[in-house]
Structures are given as structure tokens and as C-alpha cells.
Amino acid sequence: MATTDLEARLKEALARPGRPSTDYDLNRDTLPPTDRILRPAAVLIAVSPQTETVFLTKRSAALKHHPGQVAFPGGKQDPGDPTLTAAALREAEEEVGLPRSQVRVLGEMPTHETVTGFSMTPVLGLIEGPYVPRAEAGEVSEVFEVPLAHVTDPANFIVQSRRWQGRVRHYYTVPFGPYYIWGATGRILRALADRMTP
Template sequence: MADPLDALRQALARQSGASSDFELNPGAVLPEGRKLRAAGVLVPLIAGPQGLELILTKRSSALRHHPGQIAFPGGKQDEGDADVVAAALREAREEIGLNSDQVTLLGTLPTHETVTSFLMTPVVGLISGPFTPVAEPGEVEEVFRVPFSHVTDPAKFSIQFRRWRGQRRHYFTVPYGPYYIWGATARILRGLADRMTT
């Protein structure tokens, strides 16, 4: 059986284009004069009982942006951040208590534009040593793990839709147990799954 980390490194070396929340909705009209805010999200991987596992969060329902959704730890780049990679590591430290020294950076995935005008850069990192997440109560409702093999299998994904601002909006989903992984998180993972199987 192929080493998932080796396959991941090969996938990260492949080229692919940026993605967006609008790509499954070609009739969507983008806001005029919109300004995209840079953001970094960490795609944190760790060895676990089910092999290589991905750590995800369930966002607090009290948040302004994407309340209650499944997400990577991360957020907008602040003035004190050197770049989006630094932003992703800082946010992971704040949101789930992950020490940056435990993270080996493997690479980045193409940017993803969200409907809330963020330009997210996914930063892939491997966690070393023991890690017990500590959820930041104001932002994170839950921290959980998903087998990496699940979120890199294109057959696990589907395209669904719902009404949003009076329009039918299509999006990717990759559900796992009680967790409905959809939207930007699922789209980024689908892009990675496509790279892994190319």
C-alpha cells in the first residue's frame, strides 16, 4: 500500500488552479469593487489510530462568518503576521492550542476565494509528537479528526445545493459521520483529492 505522506508530497508538487465558492455557480454575480482579504488556514495532519488523520474544527455558532460550519483552523492575516503561513500557524495556536514548533510544513495548496471575500491559502502541515487540542471557546465548538483516506477519496464527495440570498447555490460536500463538511473546506479537500488521484 502506498505511503499516504509520499503520495501527499507528490500531490503538493503538482500544479492546479485556484478555486472559489463561485465556480459551481457560473451565473453568480460577484460584488462590484470587492476587496479580498488574505487569510491562511492550516490543513493539519497527524498520525492516529486510523492512519494519517486530518484535524478539523466546528466553528462556534456565535461567529459572524460561517457560524457552526466545519473548517480548518485559520483566519485572516493580521498586520503582525509575516505572511499567510504565519497567519495559519498563529490561528491554529489560538484556536486549537497547536504549538507551531510541532508543525512541519509540507507545502501550500492553491488559493480559494470565499463568498465572504476572503482569499484563503491552505497550508499543509504534519504534526509531530503528542497533541491534545484545546478549543478556544469563543471561536471553536469542537475539534475532531477525520481519516485522511476519507477526504482524499473523490468518491466520497458530492455536489449539493441550497438557497442562498434568493439564489440556488451549489457546493461540494464530503460528510463524515455526524460532521457535514461542505463549502470552502470541502472544495479545498476535493482539489487535494483530485491531485492525489491524478
């Protein structure tokens, strides 16, 4: 697929109407706390035009929150980040060594609310030029690529469940090889898949 065609498809997907998503979408019997205060955060959906893949990370097993889980590079917005997009680019540079100057930002998707109290903005961007991932050892144990076609095909998603805080929680998964992609990452990818296949 030519870069221009890929870019056009992604921009078309971003332009389609959509709504914010949440970790509660598949759990209608569980309502978020009415007094919650959401912290702004952002993640980068970094797409390589050369390989038509998306870069994901496997979080370090030593982390206190979500150890060993698959995630996009990203994190909370710091006071020095002028925008959520800036936060996503900074985090990607810190976590996986992707220079912000190499990312052509295409736009933002609607926010995703997590059960851990974040309002997470997915930022979609194309990687320009050669890029060799460099995992930040304190946060990331592995950086890997998943075919864009795999994570934008709704047929590859499965709804699964597990018990969490005394309740059965349902969530999207989109397995790929040895990688179990689920939770907020799975839900954001499902939102992208829905936009890519109207």
C-alpha cells in the first residue's frame, strides 16, 4: 500500500463521526463513580508506512501499575506538555526512542475513559524515515509490531471476561501471536477498527 493511500485511509477514518469510549462499554451494570476526577493522558498509535504495522509495548513486569501488559507508548499529561498530542509524542520518545520529529501527526481520536481514572486521548501518527525501537528498560520490556490490517479488522476481536474487584468484567481482546492485547489498548484499537470499516 502506498504511503499516500494509507494516509488517506487513516485521515478518512479520523474524519468519521465517533464518540468517546470507556472501559465500561461492555459492562453496563458497572457505572463509573459520579464524583470521579479524570486525569488527562495520551497514547500514540504510531503506524509505519513501510511495514504497515502499529508499534506496541509490553510493560515492564517491575511496574506497580499494569505490569507485563501490552500498551501503546504514552502516559499522563505533564505540566510541561502544552497539548495532549505533545504528551503522547514525549512519552513515545522516552519509552520507545521514537523521535517526535519523525512522527507526522494525523489527528486525535475521541477520548477513552479508563477504570483507573484517566481520560486517555489516542493520537494517530505516521512514522517518517527509518526507525529502530529502543525500549526504556525501567518501563518497557519489549517493543513489537502488529500488522495494521490485523488490528483494524473487527473479525479479529473477541470479547472475553475475568473477575475484577468482585465483579465479572468484559473487555475486547485482539490476540496476535504470543501477545495478549486487551483492556484500554484493545478497546482503543476496536474503536479504530470500527472507523476503518464503516
